[in-house]
Structure formats: C-alpha cells, structure tokens
Amino acid sequence: MPDTALPSPAPSPVPAPVRPLAKGTLGRRLVVRVAVLVAVVAMGLSTVVALAAYNIQISQVDTRLGLALDRETRRVGGGVGGGPSGPSPGGQVIGTITATQTAATISGAILVDRSGNNTGVGFETLSTDALGQLAALNLATDTKTTIQLSGYGLYRVAAATDGTNRVIVGIPMGEVASAMTTLLLYEALLAGVVIAGAVFVARSVVVNSLAPLNRLAATATAVSNLPLETGEVEGIVRVPHSDTDPVSEVGRVGLAFNHMLDNVEGALAARHASEVKLRQFVADASHELRNPLAAIRGYAELTRRERSQLSATMAHALTRIESESDRMSTLVEDLLLLARLDSGPALDLAPTDLTEVVLNATSDARVAGPDHHWSLSLPDEPVYAMGDRYRLHQVLANLLANARTHTPPGTDVRTAVRVENGRAVLTVTDNGPGIPAGLQAQVFERFTRADTSRVRKQGGSSTGLGLAIVVAVVTAHHGTASVQSEPGRTVFTISIPSAPAPARG
Template identity: 40%
Template sequence: MPAFSGKTHLPRRNWRDPSTWHLRTRLVLVAMALLVAICGAIGLFSYASMDVFLTRQLDTQLKQASDRARDFGGRPTPGNAGGRQDPLEARGQSIGTLNARIVDGAVSSAGVLAADATRKSLSPEDAQVLVAVTPDGIPVDRTLSSGDYRLNAAQSPQGDVIVTGLPLAEKQNTQSSLVWTMVVVSAGGLVLIGLAGTVLIRRTMKPLEQLSEVATKVSRLPLDAGEVALAVRVPASAAHPGTEVGSVGYALNQMLDNVSNALEARQLSEMKVRQFVADASHELRTPLTAIRGYTELMKMTEHFTPDGEKSLARVQSQSQRMTTLVEDLLLLARLDERQPLKLGEVDLTQLAIETVSDEKVMAPDHIWRLKLPEEPVVVRGDPTQLHQVLANLLSNARKHTAPGTTVVTGVTRSADGSAVVTVTDNGDGIAPDFMNHAFSRFARADAARKNPAATTAAATRSAPPGSYGAPALAPAPTAEGTSGLGLSIVQSIMEAHGGTVDVTSRPGRTEFALRLPAGLPAT
C-alpha cells in the first residue's frame, strides 16, 4: 500500500461564493447588514419626523406672516383713498419673507425682504409662479429664482390675493445637518460595532476552531498501519456537554477515545500475527532444511523411475520455494521490529551491474540494459538489503513480462544529493486496479494465481500417464509463481533506509523509482 501522504487538500475558496466564506466572516457581515438596515430605518424615520415637525413649524410661521400681511395690506394708504398698504411693509416680517399682491390675475406689487431690510424685486418668471398659486390657504412649495419657498395664497376682504412666502433654506439646512449627523454617527458606530463584533465573534468561534484543528491533526495521522499514538484531544474548555459547541467537542473526544482503543486493539492483533508469522517461519526452517537434505541424499543414493525422479525434483523445487518464502517472512519480521541496519558504503552503480548480470544468466530471453553515470554513486546503507531490493525489482520484471521485453536499470544522482535507481520495462504494464495495493503483502497480479481452478485443471491435464494423478505432483506451469512479498520487502527496506519507492505504469512502460537520501538513514 502506498505511504500515507499526510496532506489534506482543502477546496479553493471562491470569494464570489458566500458558501465558501468563513463562518465568522458571514456572521460579521450579517450583523453589519442588520445594523445598516436598522441605522437606515432609524435615519429615515428621524428624517421623516423632522420634516413633519419643521414643516408644521414653518406653516405656523407662514400663517402668522400671511395674516399680518393680509391685515396690513388691507389697510388704505394715507393720502390715497383708493390705495392699499404694501404687505411687505407689515411689521414683524422676518428676513427673506416674500409678499405679493395679485389683482385681476396680475402681480401689482411683489418683493422679498432682504437682509438689509430693503425690498428685493422678483423676476417675471417668479411672478408667473405666484399667480399660479391657488388662494385656498393651503401652503405649497415652489422654486423661485432666489431659492425654494413655502407659499400661502389668501384672498383679502377687498378681493385681491395676498401671497406670502417663507424661505425653505433654514429647513433644508436643518435636514441636511440631520442627515450628515446620522451618516457620521452611524458610520462611526458601525465601525466600532464591527470591530467589537469581530473580536467577540472570533472569541465565540474559538472552540469551533479548536475542534477543526483537532480534526485536521487527526486527519494527517497515518492510521492505516503500524503503531499509532492518537493523543490529540479537544481541550476541556471546548468540550463542555452543556453547550452546543461543547457537546460537539465532547462527542469528538468520545469518538477519538473509541478510535484510539480500536487502533490499540488492531496494533495488538497485528503484533500477535507478526509474532506468530516470525515464530512459525523460524520453526519451519529446520524441517525445510531436513527435507532438502534428505531429498539431495535420496537423489545421490537411491534409484527411481522417471516418474519418481520427476516427483522428487518437484519436492526439491517446492521445498526451495518454501525456504525462500520463509526467509522473506523472517526478513519482514525483522524489518517490522526495526532492527539496526548493517551500514556500509554501497556503490549503487556496481550493485546494478552485478544484479543485472545475474538476471541475464537467469533470463537470456529478455533484453537487459544499463544506464549508468560516469562517476560512481555511493550511499550509506545495508549492502545485502539494497541488493535484495534491486534483485526483487528485476525479478518482477523478468517474471511478469514476456520474452523479448527490454528492461533498463538506471542510476543517477538528483539535484538535492539523493541517489535514484530506476527499473523500467516496456511490457504490458500493471493493471490500474492493482496499483493501489501493489506494495501490500501477498498481493499478486499474475492471472494464474487469480484463478486457482484453471491452474489446477492445467496441472492435472499435464500429468503424464502412470503418475500419481495428484495435481500437486504434476509439472509446474511455465510461468514462475510469486509469493506476493517482493514489493512489500522493497518498500520496507527503503523505509528502513529513510528512502522511498514509487511506481508509474501504463501499457508499454512501467517504472519503479528508488530514492535514497544523501545522509545517513534514521536507525
């Protein structure tokens, strides 16, 4: 099984998608949006209330001014029996007050009381606006050349119309000041509340962050094999069952306790199995050695029929194969126990030459090539174990590829100083569904092993007449069987040396890459 990478791939955050934002960010934004809505509602209500208040106040002042102007304008002019007083000269009128007399649909006199108590005439356009005002006593807003005015037209007892107006500038200035005050106060309040809310929400969300941190640490632990110390827990401050977040933290701690107990039970079971395999393998060495010895002795001292010689040769080959399997199991047991390596200087270029030469003798029907640097590549390691690593890879290439396949063994020194050994062949490749467990123990990709019934039938059919008829005594198939331990041994030895092994495969190219560090392996 490939080594656990220890990395978790988080989805990329898209700032245009609110669902990918942090929860605290969304809470702060929602709180700010609510505050903005509340401030806006308060501002609109205040503005509307102030507008109604100021309008009523202005209408009261306008009515008083209109009454004074109408009463004064109805008085006759001294020395002129047919004339009337100018409404603008009425006492008590404030600066900016507009007065006009309209007779027979035309403005006979009009003006605005200026700041220096003089009369300021109106333009013809202003006169047309005043004439259009209905004399019903209801105040209206109109825009004149001198600004916005609140106008009131009332008919005097003499039949003419007296128009009185007060400027809206003071009301507008008051409303403008109110708006700016509301904006500044609201903005300042929003900033302060936003900062304070961010701090409070961050502190409130701290337990969730602790839960996330614990879950992330656990997700990065290699829990698939070996001894695992699952000591990560949610802090007690975030694991109170009385709160929502505390209940989640408490449940997570309970789950981690359960997982830890399960891992300890699994580790104990694995240790028992490994100890049993090591003990059984050790005990099997003696009877297997005796079987091989007696087989050799019988071949030298006894005479057999041709079928008997074939059967004895089969016993000898199977005992040799069983011995190899037992030795592999013992090696894996020693590697699992992390026994110290017998370190020494290992020339990988010379090791590659010797191992490939051995394979040439065993499989002359394959094409064996070397790709070596000009300078030797020397590392610190266990020479015997590194030889077995390369021998296992070359043996796999020999067993699982057809005759005529080209196998290239390369040795290089990478830029970071580590040594890299590659074994590449142009065979059919490894099945994709087998790649995920290629380094697992007893994993075998050969088709004959996957169909025992076909293998047994083929062995039975190949038994010659007069034989014992048992499939186990029939001649072996032409393809070599494998125990499924070769790549597992390769991975265990490389891990013991602090290195790695990787495999890439596609039809026409399969490559195993060994990488050994430049420094001493950890022991």
C-alpha cells in the first residue's frame, strides 16, 4: 500500500569518529599491504641468501670430497694401507667413510676416526644397513650426491675407480646442516624484526598521510548534519587552509570541497532570501486583503435585505459574490497562517489531552457533515502530548474536513488516538474512493487538490492548503504526518511526542 510521509525535521545522528586503523579503513588496508609486501621481499631475500650459503658450503664440501676421493683411490690402487684394516697415510678427514667395492660387493668399509684421532683405534666397520646403502649407489665418475646413511646421519658421497676396484668416499654434512639451521634461525628472526619495523613505520606514515583526509571527512560529516533544509546557512564550516594545498592530492580535494561549499552556501543564501521575501509578501498581501474582503462580504450580506426586489439573475450573482468572498477570506487566513508558521510558529506548548481534542473536533465534524458516519476509537486512559491545544485541534479539524470534502455521502470516517513507542498517534481513516496514486506524493504540498469538479458537485470547497497547514503545525511540534491510501481505505497518521499526564491538585 503506498505510503507518503513527511520527513522528520530532526537531524541525522552524527556518526562516531572512525579510528585511523579501524577495520575496513583505507589506512588499515595500506598498512596490511605494506606488511605483506615487506614480508614477501624479506622471505625472498632470505631464501636467496640461504640458497647461496648452501651452495657455497656444498662447493667447499665437494672440494674436500674430491681431494679425499683422489687420495683414497691412489691408496687402494697402490696397495698402501691394505683397505679397511688401517688408516691411509697422511691422516683422514674426521668422520670420512671409505669403502672399497669389487664388482657388486663391498669388500670392506670403515668410518674413519669418528672419535677424533688417526691412530687406528677410532676406526670402525660400517653397519650392514649402511654397507647396503653404499652398495646400492649407482654413482658415475665425478658425480657427488647427498644421502641419509642409516645410523650415521647425512653424508656427501662420491665414487671413483682405479680400473679394478671402485672406491666410495663420504664426508659428513653435520656441520653444513648445523650452519644452515643457524642461518635460517637468524634469517627468520631478522625477517620478523624487519616486518615489525615496517608495520610500525608504515602505520606512522599512513596515519600522518591520511590525517588531512580524515579532517576532510570530519568537515563533510559536520556539514551533512546541518539543517540545510531550512535554507539558513549559518555555521557551515570549511576545510582548514592547511589541508587545501593544491600540490597534494588531498589538498586539491579539500580545495574543491571548500569551493563546493562556497557555491552551496551562496545558493542556500539566495534561496533563503527569496523564501523570506516570498513569505513576507504572502503575509503582507494576506494581511492587506483581509480588510477589502471584509468590506465585500459586508456589502454582499447587506444586499440580502433587498434581494427579493432583485431579479433572479442578480440575486444569484450576489449570492455567489458572498460565497466566493467567504472562500477567499478562508484562503487568505490560511495563507497568513502558513506564512506565520514558516517564519517560526509561536506555539503555546503544554500537556494537552488529545482525547478531548478528538472528541471536540469529531463533534464539530458531525455537525458540518451529517451525511457522513463519524466514529471514535479512544483508549481507556487519556493520551497527553506536549503541544498547542488550538493548533492540534486545527490539525484534526483539517483532516476531518478533508475526509468530508473528498468522500461521498455515507462514508465512514473513524478517528483514533493511541500511544505507540513513546509518541502520541492520531489517525483518521475513511472508506472512501482513496487518493489517486499520482497525487499521493504531493498530497501534503501547498495548493494540491483532488478533482475540483467532484468537490464542487458535493457543495464543498478546497483551497489546497488544509493538508499543508497540517504538515506545518505537526512539524512545529517535532512530529511527522503520513498517508496510506488505496481504493476503499485511506489513513492519515499524525505522530507527535507524548507527554506525561499533568499532576492533579
């Protein structure tokens, strides 16, 4: 069902200031992106450094491995030392594995001096599992590889042949692994420090860089909460001069925003001045028209004494003059009232019993429209509102007159009052033909009329100001007016702040 309502004059609540790095803010997104970028760069650099260090150490191990392999090949081929029964001349690399392979069988293998001396006492034969791993290796000449030797740890191994025997030499990678572990730990610690420092620096830079933008947003928020619909332009703030430097992007936005506010202020000032002049003109014209209209009405009423002596045409003309002067007087009074309301109504606010207002207004409507069916829906207890009794009676009288004028005889018109969510609510409901859909959006505007031919046929009259007066009075009471209409049901609703019942005695 269509619903047309008058916007509440109360300003929108001012949103709470947003923290610079609150969730969803541009500042937070920038800091997170900078942190992610620094983390990726730090991880990339750490990876490159770790790989370079690993390759350097592997190169050094391979050089040692090549020397050991060459020495062991000469020893086995020359028969010096006789294989695994003793150390080779010149000493061994501590922990070096030496194995001699004939055909597919390891004839002997020793772990050289794992205890740290070269006297032969520290030599031991490899385990069966380790011998099996060495026998399974398929190493080409000059090929070096890293294996996890069962029971002995990580080794870098290579093989060579003297034409008859195949010599396999291995060098432990424990020192390399330990050095790489230490390097990775230091790199992780350094990367963490760098990322934390980047976040701290980025946070400071972003907060300081976005401070002008936040001040611009605060200015825009302050302006958006000004009651500009009244046309009054006092108190429009501007972006500070320090934030309007055209060199920076934010400065250009601030400068453009101030220029926009200047244009808005100028337009509002011109509009307000025009409205003030129009209100003054309407008030002055309405006031000046009251006296000549009173004179016309008086002379028209004076002719009633001699209308029996006039022709029918002349008598009808005088009757119409009297009727139209009454209508014009009503129009002038409504215009004068609207002008006064626009310029700031002087309301006599006090706790007002709306139940009594409804009873009196409905009683008057029954007298004015006996061909309609008038009914009431009242609560058990009186409903009070902080308002002007006379003006609220006028609001309800206008709504009832609107229902009487724009509905056919026999229409049911029901008036109700209730309290809802701390507000006093008045409703006027009828089962008439309803308001045309194209007219509902403008029903509260001035000089909006329904089908005038229908109004005149019913013998009523309409100035088009009744509902405009309703809205003006309700707005002055910090309330709202709305309408819901469809064929067979029209509801006008008035909502104003309620008030406690006055103390008795």
